[in-house]
Amino acid sequence: MDQAARETDSKQVAGLLAEFDGPQALKAAASGVREAGYTRFEAYSPFPVHGIDAAMGRRRTLLPWLVLGGGIAGGLGALLLQWWTNAVDYPYLISGKPWFSLPANIPVVFEAIILLSALAAFGGGLALSGLPELFHPLLSCARFRRATTDGFFLGIDASDPQFDESRTAALLRSLGAGETELYDRPRTEQKVPRPLVMAVVVAACLALLPPLWIARVRATRSASPRLHLVSDMDFQPKYLPQQSSPLFGDGRAMRPPVEGTMAVDQRGDDPHLLRGEVEGQPATTFPVAVTSDRMKRGRSRYDIYCATCHGLAGDGDGITSQLAFEREEPKWVRPLSVHSQVVRDQPVGQLFQTISDGIRTMPGYSSQISVEDRWAVVLYVLALQRGRHATLEDVPTELRRHLDTALQGDARTPDTER
């Protein structure tokens, strides 16, 4: 640190300010100061003075390149986003357009180019100008306040190697300065008013509350139902089954069928076929023909309606059940395996009734699966049971050698029961 610099530091002098008559005088002075070898000086004016950059020997700003960069980033980013979201990660067809539809992507790409370029122009322009800079020695200089109205000033920073209070002042006067004035570094830090600080602190604390509350709720368990900030359609003005209603004389919201009408698929009165009953007891025989085709039909229905819970092989390990265990759903009960003894002991009529009417948490399927198909599912369930508990004797002799070769190919036991 040289002598001059230490001196200025001790005096807390920040620089020298000189006022000029107008833009032309300012431009000439800037040029003169530069020629005298100064580098750390600034010209201040209430509006941009053209040609002063050249007079001060300043280079053109880099801002256009920043903006170009912002634009390219915006354009490529938007294109990538649209390609990834609509063509790769979540492709779905809209009005026959290709997943990756360039013409339809252009508006968003265009807007993103403009947005990021504009942010770059704004942010870059401020950053390159050293803004925001709320405290600056000049701002506490009373005379300087006219710089934003009608004052034209030249300020030379005390850190300039050429700076010397008297010589610099003389130079400025020789360049036509009206008055010169030393301006100081403020002795004390500028303080933000206390109420403002308090207000910001309080607001920041309050702003923390919602995220903290959400975090707490997410981390704990509660028995009470969730809070309905917005009810969406959770509660609707409608009657649920078995509710009462003052609208009807009998007080029931559900209405019995009109006299003489019959529900769809309620054909005749064959308890064996429709309810799986023979003389009030679950039937032990099929009311329909037992054929291989029917069993295959049953398999297709089973795979659609039953397998999601009971599993494709009937072990009670369907995808829904697996997921429920993964998520530790508290109310989930594992579906029974159709191979368990209690199910194997059931007569076919009871299986039919279970499918039709449901049991425990399992809903009834009579509205979704037709009567014949329900019997077909029962048939398929029997086939599954039979297959699981089959012995070698059950396989026809001529097919056993296929079994042998299959077993040799796969060393594991055919028994997949866990």
Next chain:
Amino acid sequence: MREHRIPNVDDDRLTLSGTRPAVCAVLAIAGIGMLVAGLVLGWNRGDELKGFLASYLVSFCFFLSISLGALFFVALQHLVHAGWSVTVRRLAEILAANTFCMAILFLPILGPMMAGNSSLYAWSNPAAVDADELLQWKQPYLNVPFFAGRAVVYFLIWGLMARFFLANSTRQDDSGDPGLTRRMEKFSAVALILFSLTVTFAAFDWLMSLEPDWFSTIFGLYYFAGAVVAFFATLILFALALQQVGLVTQTITTEHYHELGKLLLGFIIFWGYMAFSQYMLIWYANIPEESVWYLARQTGPWTFVSLGLLLGHLLFPFFGLLPREVKRRKLLLGAWAVWMLVVHWIDLYWLVMPTFAPEHLPFGLIDVCCILGVGSLFLAGLLWSARSRALVPVKDPRLDESLAFENF
């Protein structure tokens, strides 16, 4: 600081006094020769001149667009009382005055139609009209006498307006009367209204009705956008060529080139906007009666022409003309001007040709003959108008402002 030096108009050579009428005559004869050669080639193809007429239409619309762009520019400068453009305005006036020349060049399109050759416009064929309900519906508009009548009206309007601006401006060279400027400014608003209507319907008549089933409301603006691009490119080249032979070297400065470059860039973007609006809406709605037009341009070799236009007419010149330095260097700016004229010609070719040759690119000797033929005649007309007058409005009241013009 680099001070801006204000040029002096008195130091400059401003007239093409050395040009003799013979030069124009030679150019005109060469042009006619080329066209005759093209006609013979077309005749030998035995397609009822279809190939020749289509190719001629492309070249005709190409050179016409330059004059129309010029007419627009002149009227606009007067409308907004522009000062910067005075030094280049005379060149634009001369270019605009060539609409007279283009009126004569329209005869090869009109003539065969009147004589019963309907190979260019399907709707002019009575047999085709009888077979097509849509053509019958459009017949009150699309019929040969009305078509010819409209063309006469268009050319009358353009020719008289161009004449008005050129004559008044030239008269001011002698008198220096600011009242003439005032008069042109007053008329310019009406001129632009007439201009926009005539150019729109001319584009509908001559280009859109090539496929009479197809329609697009933006089509007039599309042709207009291309025309202005072609005009600015031509104006830049015109000024560069004159400076090359030692004329107007002082009066037209780098600042003017810079400004013209900016306007060229601006209208390239405008063209892109029009092209995208038309394409996007038709592509998205995908209604067969409209999308069929683009389908032809998106199949076979035309796909590459379409993509080429997207790149060559929009993206490349956009980035190419973006830097300040490019617009201030004559060589680079001139190169881009040539490029823009080439892609503008391709643009018109792409508008016309897929109708006649949907499966292949028919580019050949006939096209070359037509470009050179119409081009020579256009140049002859240009030199003829230019030779007898100053190339800068020397007594325009705003000339000093234009000379002192500086980009910020």
Next chain:
Amino acid sequence: MTAIPVDDNTVQDPTRRAPLVLGDADLASVTQTVCEIAERPRPPTSWYVAFAVSVALTGGLFAAVGYLIVTGIGVLGNNSPVYWGWPIVNFVFWIGIGHAGTLISAILFLFRQRWRTSINRFAEAMTLFAVACAGVFPAVHVGRIWLVYWLAPYPNQMDLWPNFRSPLLWDVVAISTYGTVSALFWYLGMIPDLATLRDRATSRWRQLLYGLFALGWRGSATQWHRFEWAYLLLAALATPLVLSVHSVVSFDFAVAQVPGWHTTIFPPYFVAGAIFSGCAMVVTLAVPARAYFGLKSLITMRHLDNMNKLILGTSLLVGYAYGVEVFMAWYGGNMYEAFAFANRALGPYAWAYWLMVTCNVIVPQLFWIRKCRTTPWIMFLIAVLVNVGMWMERFVIIVSSLGRDFLPSSWGMFKPTAVDVMMLVGSFGLFFTLFLLFCRYLPMVAMAEVKAVLPPDRGPAPAVEVD
């Protein structure tokens, strides 16, 4: 305030340029004229009256919106088949108003139209407020407004992404970009003027607040250099943006196949219409504002004259689009398209159509007459009528096309409800509330820019004014 003689600067003499600022304004008086509006302790009583009315109407808007959110969108007049009723009409109307600000600020800036300097600031403010009003409508008419964030592409547990091929999503992106960029542009241009207010502030609070937003601006050559570049670049970006925004709004309609909506001229036609309505709104606001706030020497008759010429020009462009549309409806030979236009002119909404044509194409032709361009009350009246006409235009496009599409069995009429009306009226309240606050607290005229165009003997640069 200095008494400034108002002379006529509307005559165009080719031999000299008319002054942009009248009277003997100098650097200090420009600052004084503009700042004292924001600095005086009490605005005129008329300001309070206007503010009270505006706030009351804004309250109406919020009440209507609150009722709508709580009850559901059934409270609007939207029905089948007119699914898009007034909310979209109002949305497009306000977005259109918002376009003039950017036109005046950015496009006229690029074209070096220096007369813009006196009016650009409040035209920009008007843009922002109009965009704010516009934003209300699509946001609330989605129904479940608390789920509006679904429009944003964010990774979520549903594993879904928004559909970027939908014009409605383009709309969201375009409008939010436009709002952001307009705000940045407005704010950036205001920083030097906020610094002026900071430096003139007498109370600690004003100094602090203006100082905070002035970001420490000192007007150094370095800052001006960066500032001018940033401003120029933002203008260059805002120009294509302003074209794109209303084009995207037009895509909402034009990519569909509804007769009367699907036509290729829609993008430029909408842009022209937007600028048209925006300029009319600028005149509507400027005429009373310059009279009440003593700005006649800065916002001169020449400014209004030029604005009126812009209105006339854009009116002709809009008329051109109407004409070409009608011609093509016939020329295209598509019966639905032809019917849509016949229905507009002769059907049940013919009154709306002819009101639109009258206000947008016929009335502005009065601006051919110089007296109409330079008489405040006449231009005010015309500008208001243009605003009416432009609202009707959106009404005609949306309602008449939806109400009468392909199948006569699904035709219907639209009837606004009280909530519809309250929201429209209330949006004007919001707009004027914001505008009045702006007039009260912020510099209404871009002082630094006006100073740069003052005649050379009163201060600055050799002002070769190009107009």
